[in-house]
Amino acid sequence: MKGYRMPDPQKPPAGQMNTLVKVFRSGEMARAIHICEKMLAAYPRAVVVMNILGAAYQAMGESEAAAKAFGRAVSLKPDYTEALVNRAISLTSLGRKDEAMRCYDQAIALQPQFAKAHHNKGLLLFERNDLPGAVASFQKAVAAKPDYLDSWNNMAIAQIMLGRFEAAGQSCDRAISLAPGRAELYNIRGMALNKLGRIQEALGDYQRAVQLKPDFAAAYTNMGSAYNDAKSHRTAVDALERALSLNPKTAEPWYNLGIARQGLEELKPALESYNRALQLKPDYASALSNRGTVLYELGLVEEAMDSYDKAIALDSSLAPAYNNRGNTRSNLGDREGAIRDFQAAIRLDPGLAAAHRGLSHIKTYASGDEHIRQMERLYESFSPDGRDRAHLCFGLAKAYDDTGNHDLCFKRLAEGNRLRKKHLDYRVESDLRRFEMIRQMANDPIVTNPAAENRADHRYIFIVGMPRSGTSLVEQILASHSQVYGAGELDTASDLLTPVVSKESKVSGDGTQRFAQAVALLRKGYEEGLSHRQFTETVVADKMPLNFRWTGFLLAAFPEAVIVHLERDPVAVCWSNYRHYFSGTGNGFAYDLTDLARYYKAYTDLMAFWRKRFPERIYDLNYERLTEDQEQETRKLLAFCGLDWEAGCLEFHRAQRAVRTASAAQVRRKMYQGSSQAWKTYEKAITPLILALGGCAASQDPV
Template sequence: MPKAPSKNQIETLLKQYQANNYVKAEEYALYLTKKFPNHDFAWKILSIVLKKVGKISESLTASEKLVEITPQDALAHYNLGNTYRELKKFSKAEESYKKAISFKPDLFQAYYNLGIVSKNNYKLEEAERYYRKAIHLKPNFAEAYNNLGTVLDNLNKLNEAEIYYKKAIALNPDFEEAYNNLGTNLEQQGKLNDAQTMYEKAILINPGLTNAHRQLSLIKKFDSYDQHFQQIQKIYLDKNILGEQRCHINFALAKIYEDLENFEKAFQHFTEGNKIKKKLLKYNIKNDIELFNQIKLYFKKNSQNTPKNFENKNALTPIFIIGMPRSGTTLVEQIISSHSMVTGLGELPFVLQFGYPVTTGLLESSEESLTKFRNDYLEKLEYLREKNLIVTDKTPQNFLYTGLIATCFPEAKILHVKRDPAAVCWANYKQWFKSKNLGYSYSLEDIVVYYKLYNELMEFWNKALKNKIYEVDYEALTINQEDEIKKLIKYLELSWEESCLSPEKNERSVSTASNIQIRNKIFKGSSQKWKKYKPFLDGVLDNLDTK
């Protein structure tokens, strides 16, 4: 009995595949794998065909069998890695890509995909290294230049990221994603006119690039229903635009209608966009209620495990700026980082990355685990800090991990920014967030529940940590700017510098949703803007009781 399919059988399968006749190709490949279970060709075609028809799990079985038959085939390991990545099994994908590289060290695609996996796992320095290796092996790899730019953006290396986006565009002048990413990069640097040009170029290449429309609408001030509005409205009326695309378009239209003071229409589009986003995220407030309860439970349980002494090898001192998103944390960071001794690092993912397992009981809290959390975090800061030893981390959601932060960084300062509850809740509702961890923000009812959870947790931290948290009142800060800023700088034990009174002149990059308004002078009254929508809110934000 033959151990391999005949030339005619191989050609028959190949013809079905090349003709895109995937149903027959799948059937014939299954027949050949049963008849010749140890021959690689039919398994290879079967794994590809199953993936093309959306049977990813079945494709995984075929890919694993192919690797078993040809254990030294680099491409077999590479394709297995791709399947693992599509199934979001990132650790397995990483193993497969590394195995592929061990057999074929010049496999640039494997390095590129390792960059994708590393970024998904918040291993940004590793992702940077892999993308650079992919570019070294293939210097005209436009996608790698673009992805390297996104990693450098996340590492707050915006000037360098700009260079790589431009290289990607030079290699592929029709690279719409690179234009869009460059627009975001320039926006974060405060180069709003240049950012607008990049968004417009992205849209010119692909008029249906809804994310670019949304971002462009945010940096423009609309005084009429102009051509851009007409273009967005046309996309909105297209019934084939679904999911995330329709979400972007709704938020873009809401911004335009708000500029033109048609608040009823703006509210309608905010509502539609939010409903879509919540559905896409499959968010349920019960998961956050459980998370808040877990955090309190494990803090009480593990409070006895605090190491008595922490070594501070490099004298790095973090300032954590916490609070609800859209509460004014960006403004506070701009003020503090205007000081010559402070470097503002923006929103960093590292407390979540290293601290979540300890905070929620997934990892046992011990002297060893707490020390590791501290050291891992400080290692990341050392990589990013530039020249100053005092740095800010203004990730608002770090309020969840305040107990862990206070325990592991006794030398750190923790600033809690509080703002009018209704203003914060509305600001969350009208914002499209890049993070997938803010699912509560896409329903007004969920936002109110979440705000109360947050407020109760902050009361819990204040009681447990006693005088460790300095509260910054956003409204007081905007009304009595000089007095409040001087009190803040004194609390941080910094010498006084007049530059702290003019945060709008701070030229550092800002990657948060506040990156446009932060370029303007501090102004009063922003917390009252939500009241323009009161007629449409059915009282959901009235008398928001947080006690």
């Protein structure tokens, strides 16, 4: 082989050596072995021939024979560094990795600038999960050989795994300068850039990777993940479906598709994606954790907890799993368990901003609390425009409110709301236009859809109003009744009807025809949506507050249904919205005081519109009156809903069921008064809201 020296005087003739090298390079390994053995019979100390013999055996997968041949060469020439490195490769194949490492160290001691020895040692250290050691070896390899492409490549991968993303990007830059047409390098650099939050640059690299290699499934997967990070979930779906069309038997694209579907609030497709990921990779802890959040949103609380528990059993260091379980425990009323889970998540990942916000929501702070200082330090470390900064703003605002630091509380609230609105890219005008389209569709006299004359499998009570108006409390009261199943906040109406009232609607016909078609879709969708849940009650309570938009549709779809409309002091309800971080994307109006006032006025106008058309089927329940005269108001509520009196409805706080809203903690307590006065502490700061609400007022008259 080129570059070898034969110090032994029994060196084979040059012609024989040239023939051997030619046969070896042609890939005729069996013939090369035969020639080597014949030459060694004549020249038993020909170490170069032994090295070639070992290489031929290794190429044929005969690592034991290869190791012996390399070993013979080294025993005759202990400073034969090439044979030492080759023997290490064979020993690694045999699982004798400690011996292999000693061979690399011997070669490096003899030849400190031997780049291949440093590179291969780095690979072995990488395999042993000694990532710092691997990076150090790769660095020595490129120091000895600056154009060692594979060392730059592998070093970048190890640096990403160590969280050294800047260094990884620099390693990739060097590698790409050496091989600008190699798609894998752009994919790796994209991973580093994405971790640095430079998402658009990362997407550019992924695009370049798939341009160079159109069937590069891993690059499409990473592209989808980056789009998810950018909250461009629809585009993420496209990239991930392309990845799956190329390689459907890999778990990662299914997992990322689940994230994208979940981001689009397409819960059933998200669940299916996570399930597919777990079929391919049953120990995929992150998929189990995310699957739990979807199951919880679907109302399958026990299954959700089981999924979190399995995730944590597989990976006890998975901070998001503890955070997700903490949220569920909080909503189940397990305050102490939730606190433990949030604290565990924070211990494992001190930068997990959502866990800090979750903990702040259920904890009462006193001055000097160490968690406040921890959040303050973290707040300063986050990007001023980042999503994590928004989580910390709401968490700190809660802590400052508890400790009486009201000025700083409002400052953080204002910042957090500004960031949240920006991240959602919310425009209140879109909602106002939708309200007008709804009125136009339903403006003609409404006739019950003939298809709805047959009774549904269940009788429905729709609890509507502004978010934070008391809908969770009323659902908890009703769900305490033996005949009522509390379904939580169902997205069914919004999922089915939002496309119908959009300008791009695929439902044909004029407004009245589209209304009739929407009603048919709605009835079918609700029954199918509940089919996967297990309950025996005959009455279903859906407490999605924003269903006020669809009141007419719901009542037309279900002639036996009623609407319970919660009214609350307008300033109180708007302030309560403003001070809460909503995990979903549907409450964008809550993050700006002017938007809140405009939305509230549009909401009251729309409810007045529905009330004129269905005066006998809408019950206006005043929240403040309910808290002041619990039993009387509860009796009137049950009577309107066609339910017999049950005293257990007064003990709603004892009910053991999940409440998947920001009001989860409140409904675990007995009825209390005064929450509608909380805004007065911040009256000066929210003066623009108060003035903008103007004459809006919740009904104070008995119903």
